[in-house]
Amino acid sequence: xxxxxxxxxxxxxxxxxxxxxxxxxxxxxxxxxxxxxxxxxxxxxxxxxxxxxxxxxxxxxxxxxxxxxxxxxxxxxxxxxxxxxxxxxxxxxxxxxxxxxxxxxxxxxxxxxxxxxxxxxx
Amino acid sequence: xxxxxxxxxxxxxxxxxxxxxxxxxxxxxxxxxxxxxxxxxxxxxxxxxxxxxxxxxxxxxxxxxxxxxxxxxxxxxxxxxxxxxxxxxxxxxxxxxxxxxxxxxxxxxxxxxxxxxxxxxxxxxxxxxxxxxxxxxxxxxxxxxxxxxxxxxxxxxxxxxxxxxxxxxxxxxxxxxxxxxxxxxxxxxxxxxxxxxxxxxxxxxxxxxxxxxxxxxxxxxxxxxxxxxxxxxxxxxxxxxxxxxxxxxxxxxxxxxxxxxxxxxxxxxxxxxxxxxxxxxxxxxxxxxx
Numbered sequence: 001x002x003x004x005x006x007x008x009x010x011x012x013x014x015x016x017x018x019x020x021x022x023x024x025x026x027x028x029x030x031x032x033x034x035x036x037x038x039x040x041x042x043x044x045x046x047x048x049x050x051x052x053x054x055x056x057x058x059x060x061x062x063x064x065x066x067x068x069x070x071x072x073x074x075x076x077x078x079x080x081x082x083x084x085x086x087x088x089x090x091x092x093x094x095x096x097x098x099x100x101x102x103x104x105x106x107x108x109x110x111x112x113x114x115x116x117x118x119x120x121x122x
Numbered sequence: 123x124x125x126x127x128x129x130x131x132x133x134x135x136x137x138x139x140x141x142x143x144x145x146x147x148x149x150x151x152x153x154x155x156x157x158x159x160x161x162x163x164x165x166x167x168x169x170x171x172x173x174x175x176x177x178x179x180x181x182x183x184x185x186x187x188x189x190x191x192x193x194x195x196x197x198x199x200x201x202x203x204x205x206x207x208x209x210x211x212x213x214x215x216x217x218x219x220x221x222x223x224x225x226x227x228x229x230x231x232x233x234x235x236x237x238x239x240x241x242x243x244x245x246x247x248x249x250x251x252x253x254x255x256x257x258x259x260x261x262x263x264x265x266x267x268x269x270x271x272x273x274x275x276x277x278x279x280x281x282x283x284x285x286x287x288x289x290x291x292x293x294x295x296x297x298x299x300x301x302x303x304x305x306x307x308x309x310x311x312x313x314x315x316x317x318x319x320x321x322x323x324x325x326x327x328x329x330x331x332x333x334x335x336x337x338x339x340x341x342x343x344x345x346x347x348x349x350x351x352x353x354x355x356x357x358x359x360x361x362x363x364x365x366x367x368x369x370x371x372x373x374x375x376x377x378x379x380x381x382x383x384x385x386x387x388x389x390x391x392x393x394x395x396x397x398x399x400x401x402x403x404x405x406x407x408x409x410x411x412x
Contacts, residue, residue: 001218002218004175004196004198004218005218008231008234009220009229010229010230010231011229012226012227012228012229019229037173037194039171039172039173040173040175043172043173044175044196047175047231111211112211112220113221114220114222115220115221115222115229116222116223116226117223117226119252122227122254
């Protein structure tokens with residue numbers, strides 16, 4: 001699971017009003033090289049919750065992302081490279097995602113998060 | 123062969139041996155790829171070379187996702203069958219996959235997705251596989267969350283194999299109730315095998331219905347396997363009717379008219395039989411409601 005996906009995921013247990021962001025608990029992660037595409041990054045930038053991305057990257061030990069960002073930085077190649085690496089190249093392999101409100105754990109196994117809910121959570 | 127939907131719930135039906143077919147059977151792969159291509163075409167993403175972020179609902183082994191990757195877009199997929207996702211891992215698909223049940227709602231941030239496709243998946247929602255399942259609630263949860271997570275103006279193209287017209291109507295009605303605009307595009311409507319129904323939905327735009335894409339294979343196009351190139355060029359077909367046009371009732375012109383009746387009556391009178399008098403009612407046509 002890439003951090004892009006993590007940035008989009010929220011918890012949809014019935015009754016949970018603020019199921020975003022899910023906290024990452026990672027025991028194994030890896031970096032896979034992905035083709036760089038600046039247009040995609042510029043396009044997706046507005047949809048990314050930056051703070052969530054920074055926090056998630058920190059869990060995986062990647063701390064090069066700047067804390068404050070604005071859209072003018074999208075012209076800088078250096079920034080885009082970092083953004084690209086954090087968003088698309090870091091994969092969570094084993095661990096869990098934790099709902100901020102209920103503390104419910106969604107296990108991540110072989111890079112696949114299990115978002116299935118139990119019957120009483122629907 | 124009975125429909126897979128009637129045999130077992132999806133997470134059980136798509137077991138390892140069934141999932142294996144999606145890597146070994148070239149026929150399944152070819153059909154899936156064709157449908158995915160068409161769904162992508164119906165998605166009508168702007169042709170500006172910018173990669174989008176798409177969602178594949180019921181991604182299975184990632185065959186449809188591969189088409190998206192080929193076009194240069196990023197995608198995430200969800201599926202309820204772990205075996206199918208294992209196959210997706212083996213195939214090393216480019217997108218992220220997750221194990222989730224669309225009937226429980228999509229666990230995604232609002233406005234995050236630029237477009238969604240789904241190949242032969244949504245009709246599973248019409249079946250209650252567990253005691254807690256209520257198809258209507260599941261459809262409602264699915265479409266409501268799909269609407270929420272799509273960006274404004276984004277499209278969703280859902281290819282469905284509905285069992286009958288009631289399922290079609292049920293799926294359509296819940297899509298419309300969730301706020302989507304759009305409609306059904308039926309390719310090859312007169313062929314039982316090649317017939318494919320696509321639900322093309324858009325959110326945040328009501329002027330869309332008039333611009334619904336055209337279906338294939340309506341005006342006498344043939345649907346043999348070898349006419350791919352023709353498919354691409356020939357977009358002159360129109361949105362299909364669900365039923366064939368009825369043959370017009372034959373109007374037989376050999377009904378005998380008033381003159382003939384009067385002549386016959388006169389002949390009988392000449393033979394001195396008792397014949398009713400000629401009035402304005404003679405040989406007049408009965409009212410249609412008779």
